[in-house]
Amino acid sequence: MAETWAAVQGLAPRVLRLVLEWRHSTGQSCWRIGNWPGRASRSSAFPRWSRVSGMNYHVVEARHVRSHTVWLRFRDGTCGEMDLGSALQGPIMEPLKDVTFFKQFSIHPEFHTLVWPNGADFAPEFLHASVQVTA
Numbered sequence: 001m002a003e004t005w006a007a008v009q010g011l012a013p014r015v016l017r018l019v020l021e022w023r024h025s026t027g028q029s030c031w032r033i034g035n036w037p038g039r040a041s042r043s044s045a046f047p048r049w050s051r052v053s054g055m056n057y058h059v060v061e062a063r064h065v066r067s068h069t070v071w072l073r074f075r076d077g078t079c080g081e082m083d084l085g086s087a088l089q090g091p092i093m094e095p096l097k098d099v100t101f102f103k104q105f106s107i108h109p110e111f112h113t114l115v116w117p118n119g120a121d122f123a124p125e126f127l128h129a130s131v132q133v134t135a
Helices: 002-009 013-026 124-130
Strands: 059-066 069-074 079-083
Touching: 069 124
Parallel strands: none
Antiparallel strands: 059 069, 069 079
């Protein structure tokens, strides 16, 4: 376990969040993915991930609303607000606690998610799952 954790610590924060979320939701170790006989495909083994289409989670528009709240619109048409204040944990997110710096986000042209000048970002899947849909 200690060796695995040491290897995981070198991953980018976004990847680490996805790995830990998957580990928590399935209770399985990552090394087992795709390693059992009789599986049809990796995605069919995990229904939650089989319905994920990365394209639908692309952030296409973002606006600062107030404090640490942003309004987002995704490629699939979902739009709404979310307060990211409680998600600002860890050293990479520390500068974002300053609202002036927080407002400096942009949409990454390749990864289609919110990014900041210091390299902080959020997984678009996290943003999509956390947005409070507004009418």
